[in-house]
Amino acid sequence: MGEHLDGQLTDEKLVSRAQKGDNEAFRELVRRYESLVAGTVIGMLGKCAEADDVGQETFIRFYRSLKKFRGESKLGTYLTRIAINLSLNQLKRRKRRSNRFFSTPVDELHDLPDENATAEPNEDREIVQQALGRLEIKFRSVIVLRLIDGYSTEETANILKIPVGTVLSRLSRAQQKLKELLTPYYGA
Amino acid sequence: MKKKIKIQELLYLSFDGRLSEEEQRQLEDALAGSPRLRKEKERIETLRREIGQQAARTFRPFFAERVMHTIATAVKARNGLEKFTKSLQLAFRRVALAGATAILLLMVVNIVRTGDLSVAGALGLPQETLVEVLESPFDATVEDVL
Numbered sequence: 001m002g003e004h005l006d007g008q009l010t011d012e013k014l015v016s017r018a019q020k021g022d023n024e025a026f027r028e029l030v031r032r033y034e035s036l037v038a039g040t041v042i043g044m045l046g047k048c049a050e051a052d053d054v055g056q057e058t059f060i061r062f063y064r065s066l067k068k069f070r071g072e073s074k075l076g077t078y079l080t081r082i083a084i085n086l087s088l089n090q091l092k093r094r095k096r097r098s099n100r101f102f103s104t105p106v107d108e109l110h111d112l113p114d115e116n117a118t119a120e121p122n123e124d125r126e127i128v129q130q131a132l133g134r135l136e137i138k139f140r141s142v143i144v145l146r147l148i149d150g151y152s153t154e155e156t157a158n159i160l161k162i163p164v165g166t167v168l169s170r171l172s173r174a175q176q177k178l179k180e181l182l183t184p185y186y187g188a
Numbered sequence: 189m190k191k192k193i194k195i196q197e198l199l200y201l202s203f204d205g206r207l208s209e210e211e212q213r214q215l216e217d218a219l220a221g222s223p224r225l226r227k228e229k230e231r232i233e234t235l236r237r238e239i240g241q242q243a244a245r246t247f248r249p250f251f252a253e254r255v256m257h258t259i260a261t262a263v264k265a266r267n268g269l270e271k272f273t274k275s276l277q278l279a280f281r282r283v284a285l286a287g288a289t290a291i292l293l294l295m296v297v298n299i300v301r302t303g304d305l306s307v308a309g310a311l312g313l314p315q316e317t318l319v320e321v322l323e324s325p326f327d328a329t330v331e332d333v334l
Binding site for chain 2: 023026035039042060124143168176178183
């Protein structure tokens with residue numbers, strides 16, 4: 001415990017160590033999968049403080065279920081499943097809040113920039129993020145899993161618990177919509 | 189028009205490797221004969237590439253440290269709660285034991301005093317039936333009370 005982990009250990013070894021209470025092993029897993037979980041959560045919620053909270057919650061849920069984790073699915077897929085479900089729950093909460101207190105549409109709330117996001121000006125990234133935020137949630141989720149996280153259509157269907165045919169049709173429609181939104185920026 | 193839509197659908201589906209040989213051939217023929225469709229294909233490729241490349245993939249700095257801190261805080265809180273629950277259980281056990289001993293002592297005193305070995309006697313309950321209780325009128329006067 002407390003030793004420096006050089007990143008050479010396999011996920012299985014790290015999980016096994018973490019299950020025995022090695023917090024350094026768990027920290028290494030968080031570092032290893034931060035970008036995957038961030039891609040999913042920020043893709044779904046936008047770059048905002050609540051995305052960071054949902055990212056943390058993803059790893060905390062994983063920590064709590066460590067003892068039950070048997071490695072039947074890949075760790076990345078397991079974490080993505082938690083991240084996407086928590087993001088969808090957060091979007092539902094956001095929608096309820098929005099309906100209750102504001103007249104602002106949910107899509108506009110999605111575009112609210114995080115105060116930290118302005119510290120890293122990246123116009124292209126902002127444009128893509130805003131375009132994603134304009135998609136309906138069901139379309140956004142397939143785009144995030146397929147194009148950002150890089151899952152196959154089968155894996156995407158499995159994570160979202162929908163048929164492969166539905167994933168394909170949603171992908172097709174989502175790309176058409178994104179093309180309309182992004183063509184002004186990336187040329188005709 | 190219908191054929192155009194079909195080809196466009198095939199074009200989108202082709203990126204996810206879902207075409208039959210026949211559909212693949214149809215798409216290739218259409219691409220070979222249409223500069224516009226080739227341009228469309230390029231556009232979709234750019235779109236997919238840009239989305240993949242431009243997506244944000246980091247949280248705020250020191251993310252792992254924040255996760256570990258939250259976990260440590262939660263574990264500490266849980267341990268504190270467990271400790272509190274255990275001490276509460278211990279305290280209740282002592283109180284319960286003392287209470288049971290007191291009841292037992294009272295029962296022994298009652299039995300010795302009345303010589304009645306029944307449960308009612310041990311518990312010091314009056315030897316009256318329900319009928320007797322109901323039939324006896326409450327005839328206390330104000331003087332009795334005062």
